[in-house]
Amino acid sequence: MEQFDQPINRAGTSSVKWDMLKTVFGSEDLLPMWVADMDFKPPQAVLDKLEKRLKLPPYGYTFVPDSTGRAVAGWMERRHGWNVKPGWIMYSNGVVPSISTVIRALTKPGDQVLTLTPVYTPFFQMIELNDRKLASSLLVEEKGRYEINWTDFEEKIKNSSLFLLCSPHNPSGRVWSEDELSRISELCRKHDVTLVSDEIHSDLLYSHAEHIPAAHAAKTQSDHIVTLAAPSKTFNLAGLQASVIIAESEEMREKIQAEQTKQGFFTLNTFGIAAMEAAYEEGEEWLQSLMVYLEGNLKLVREAVQEIQGVTLMEPDSTYLLWLDFRKTGKSDEDVQEALLKKAKLALEPGEKYGEGGEGHVRMNIACSRDLVKEGIKRLKLAFE
Numbered sequence: 001m002e003q004f005d006q007p008i009n010r011a012g013t014s015s016v017k018w019d020m021l022k023t024v025f026g027s028e029d030l031l032p033m034w035v036a037d038m039d040f041k042p043p044q045a046v047l048d049k050l051e052k053r054l055k056l057p058p059y060g061y062t063f064v065p066d067s068t069g070r071a072v073a074g075w076m077e078r079r080h081g082w083n084v085k086p087g088w089i090m091y092s093n094g095v096v097p098s099i100s101t102v103i104r105a106l107t108k109p110g111d112q113v114l115t116l117t118p119v120y121t122p123f124f125q126m127i128e129l130n131d132r133k134l135a136s137s138l139l140v141e142e143k144g145r146y147e148i149n150w151t152d153f154e155e156k157i158k159n160s161s162l163f164l165l166c167s168p169h170n171p172s173g174r175v176w177s178e179d180e181l182s183r184i185s186e187l188c189r190k191h192d193v194t195l196v197s198d199e200i201h202s203d204l205l206y207s208h209a210e211h212i213p214a215a216h217a218a219k220t221q222s223d224h225i226v227t228l229a230a231p232s233k234t235f236n237l238a239g240l241q242a243s244v245i246i247a248e249s250e251e252m253r254e255k256i257q258a259e260q261t262k263q264g265f266f267t268l269n270t271f272g273i274a275a276m277e278a279a280y281e282e283g284e285e286w287l288q289s290l291m292v293y294l295e296g297n298l299k300l301v302r303e304a305v306q307e308i309q310g311v312t313l314m315e316p317d318s319t320y321l322l323w324l325d326f327r328k329t330g331k332s333d334e335d336v337q338e339a340l341l342k343k344a345k346l347a348l349e350p351g352e353k354y355g356e357g358g359e360g361h362v363r364m365n366i367a368c369s370r371d372l373v374k375e376g377i378k379r380l381k382l383a384f385e
């Protein structure tokens with residue numbers, strides 16, 4: 001556990017979280033608890049594999065070997081009980097690029113793409129920048145959890161070509177149940193809609209939660225489902241830009257690969273391949289320790305938030321991103337950002353970035369040492385004093 005307590009100085013490493021504070025928030029002297037990566041080293045097995053590869057120059061064109069596909073499939077089977085055939089796996093330079101590729105491959109300009117809001121900002125961008133029509137269905141809060149408004153969802157899915165699901169959900173950490181996923185899958189099937197499930201956060205589960213891949217939950221066939229996954233969030237490897245696209249349907253795979261070819265995408269980064277394979281093969285024990293540590297961080301924030309009048313925490317099932325609701329303080333989004341940045345010197349993601357339903361919230365990243373979490377809590381209290 002001590003490994004996660006070790007402070008890491010990321011300043012000066014071109015870290016978006018630490019080195020872009022001035023560009024994004026206008027000030028450098030802030031505690032960064034925003035961008036979704038962790039202030040932790042990846043598992044030692046990943047570092048060893050990278051070092052080994054580094055010592056084998058040159059770093060010329062590298063194909064993704066079959067062993068990487070076996071590592072991905074093995075992980076999905078062990079962690080999520082999902083039997084993925086190696087032939088279903090394609091690679092990509094990141095989940096956001098995958099979203100764009102899949103939208104371009106499986107829909108036409110002008111087609112409607114549905115999502116649930118609030119949600120991770122690039123969902124909107126990838127839909128709209130690719131000239132598709134964005135439709136969103138607002139999640140409703142019931143007993144402190146987001147629920148799908150099924151009437152609205154069914155109304156909107158009828159006119160959509162693709163539904164982009166965030167599973168588990170960023171920003172709330174909500175894990176969707178098997179029943180919810182089956183219902184989504186059946187509605188998509190009924191209305192001939194492709195279901196694209198972004199499962200980048202699916203390995204970061206708190207002890208009470210179980211993630212079920214959408215393609216695995218689908219009680220009927222799952223050949224209308226595309227799953228996007230990556231070791232990047234789980235093992236803190238986002239800078240290596242390696243992810244997977246999994247599709248059972250051969251027809252879909254052909255379309256996705258044709259789109260990748262059009263974009264000139266051929267393979268992953270040499271180091272991304274090495275890291276992905278090592279993480280999926282040898283990272284399980286490290287991940288278990290990480291989740292125990294994060295659960296400890298979560299407990300501290302939960303207790304602290306209970307003392308801040310008007311602020312509530314949406315209990316997460318997964319991931320290190322906490323969704324804090326400050327609507328009952330009566331403060332505006334602008335006032336809260338002002339207090340966070342000027343008074344408390346704390347950089348959190350403004351909820352408004354996550355679309356409708358995001359206002360009145362901020363997102364806090366707790367994937368850092370306990371000392372930094374404690375400092376963050378102090379500053380959070382100061383901002384709402």
Ligand SMILES: Cc1ncc(COP(=O)(O)O)c(C=O)c1O
Pocket residue numbers: 036093094095096097120166170198200201230232238243
């Ligand atoms: C839901 C979701 N999808 C995708 C990403 C980013 O994926 P990538 O860095 O692989 O493009 C994030 C990062 O925060 C995310 O939360």
